[in-house]
Amino acid sequence: MRTENPPPLASAWARLRAQAARFRRSILTRRTATRWLLALGALALLGVLGYLARSSPVSYTYLLAGMQFSQDDLIEIQRALEAKHFDARSYRVDDEGRIEVAANRIDEATDIVIKLNVGKPSLTHIKNQAREFSGPFVGPWEREQHELEVREQVLAAMIQKLDGIMSADVTIHRPKGRGAGRQPARATAFVYVETRGGRELSPKAVEAIQNLMAREHDVTHDAVTVCDDHGRRYLVAGDPMGVRSNLLRAREEELSEKILEQINWVKGVGVTVQLIPSPAPTPAPIPAHPAPVEEPRPPDWEVVPNHPLELVEPTPTPAPEPAPALHPVASAAPPKQADEPVIARVWVKVPRSFYYLKALPNREPSPGDLQPIVTRTETLIRTAVAHAIPPGQLSEPVVIDTIPDDVPVSRPLSASDVPASRRVISWWVPAGVGGGLMAALLFIGVRLRASRRPTARPASASGRSRFEGVGASAAGQSAAERVRELIRLNPEAAAGVLHRWIGQGGHLP
Known part of the structure; x- marks a missing residue:
């Protein structure tokens, strides 16, 4: 008699269903509190896994x-x-x-x-577009306007490459002549820039914009207006004071950078330079002229011999010439110089932590320990400032102050360096390990509970067939163990044996 074996897929599905049924019976046999704890543990595990999957770092x-x-x-x-x-x-x-x-x-x-098609156009792209604008039907006015637009785009592309500028827009206004014989109005330029992060433009960037715009043959340095996207005005056309103010700011920034290069060994130091007009020298007092002393003049009469008077007018005596002035009289207004002399005021701010880190490392420094370090540092700073600023432009003395910072006055206890192998692990690593251990413990507990065999029910004495009696008397309890093992391992084979047994005359218990 041929035995039919079920397909592998059906056998696997049957085993899975049997395992699920055993797990369900094992859960149902537990107490209510135990079942709730198992359900909460499963939900917590699913939540941890979902959170880890959601919060995984993105590159x-x-x-x-x-x-x-x-x-x-x-x-x-x-x-x-x-x-x-x-x-x-x-x-x-x-x-x-x-x-x-x-x-x-x-x-x-x-x-x-x-x-x-966004982004900053390159200079090559702008020039290529300018060459394409040509043809027999292009008039002189259109060609002139196109050339002006190309120059504006080229200047904007150059300005966009400056430090701190995101984008720029340039507009050049050339007024038309008002008639023959009249001098045409000068051209003006307007530059609108968008700064990075909303920060203010540096004086060097403003000066560079001014120099680039002055490349146009009819645009002067004082005919440029510069504004940014936050409404700040850096230059105004026709305002020479604004141009001078920006030049002074650029010079102050340049001197500050020079001083910082000389004292960069001081960690966290700050330098502020202010340029002010040099006071005019006090003129020397002009000594008062002494009052002129009149020389004695001879009397108008004199003794002469007695003779007839002649009708001749006397010769007038010439008046004495005035004495030459010892000092020439100064003019009312001296001629205005092109560049007024300025002097520099320097303020250096040294953080307090610098002195404490340079002091004795084994104990908290006292004021007596810090004073030599402070004196030596200030001497070196004054020497560096004297080398950075041209002679005659430094206002004495250089102001050096100590500013507080976040470093505490008392030195904290320094811990030993932690090697790379002992660094703090990311939080998701212990969370994943804990979730895995929880899942493993839950799985082991379920398996142990499922492996416990239920108590065998006593079989009824009535209705037992002769085959069952013979089998029980022959094999005893070992036959029942083998039948249960067969049912657990291969339910399909056990069902086939049961059908054959019934067909041969056996009866169900």
Whole structure:
């Protein structure tokens, strides 16, 4: 008689159902409190695993190799990315106008931005577009306007490369002549810039913009207006005082950088330089002229012999010439110099922690221990300032102050360096280990509970067939053990044996 074996898939599904049934019976046999604890443990494990999967770190990459975009370009790019289902975890924008995109979607974001045609145009691209604008139907006025627009775009592209500028827009206004014989009004330039992070432009950047705009043949240095996106005005056309103020600020920044280069060994030092007009020298007092002393004049009469008077007028005596002045009289207003002399006031701020770190490391320094360090540091700073500022422009003395910082006055106890192998592990590592241990303990407990065999029920004496009696008398309890083992391992085979046994005359108990 041939025995049919079930297919492997059906056998695996039957074993899985048998295991699920045994697990369900094992859970139902436990107390209510135990079942609730097991359910809460399973829910906690699922929550931990879901949180770890959700909060896994995302690797970001700069879009277009860290290219910086203006505010208008960023708005357009964000709209395009959100239309393609980029959420807040897929990209982010930093303060410098750069876009970071998740590494798994960087190619998709690059294709989107390239199709938008945003970003700063290069000088080569602008010149190529200028060459394409030609033809027999282009008039002189259109050609002149196009050349002006090209020059404005070239100047804007140059200004955008300066430090601290995101984007720039240049407009040059050339008024038309009012008639023959009249001198035409001079041209003016307006520069609008967008700064990085909303910060103020440095005086050097403003001076560079002014020099670039003065490259135009009819635009002078004092005919440039510079504003930023926050409404700050750096230069105003026709205001020479604004130009001079910016030059002074640029000079102050340059001197501050020179001094910082000389004293960069002082950690956290700050330098402030202020240029003020040099006081005019006090003129020497002019000595008063002595009152002129009149010389004695001979009397108008004289003794002469007695003779007839002649009708001749006497010769007038010439008046004495005035004495020459000892000092020439100064003019009412001296001629105005092109560059007025200035002097520099220097303020150096040294952090308090610098002196404490230079003091004795084994004990808290006293004022007596700090005084030699302070004196030597101030001497070196004054020497460095004298080397950085030209002679005759330094206002004495240099002000050096000690400023408080976050470092405490008392030196904290220094711990030994922790090797790299003992560094703090990320929080998700112990969380994952704890979740794994919880799952393992839960699985072991369930398996131990399921392996416990239930108590065998006593078989009824009535209704037992002769085959059952013979089998029980022959094999005893070992036969029942083998039958249960067969049912547990292969339910399909046990069912086939049972059907054959019934077909041969056996009866169910």
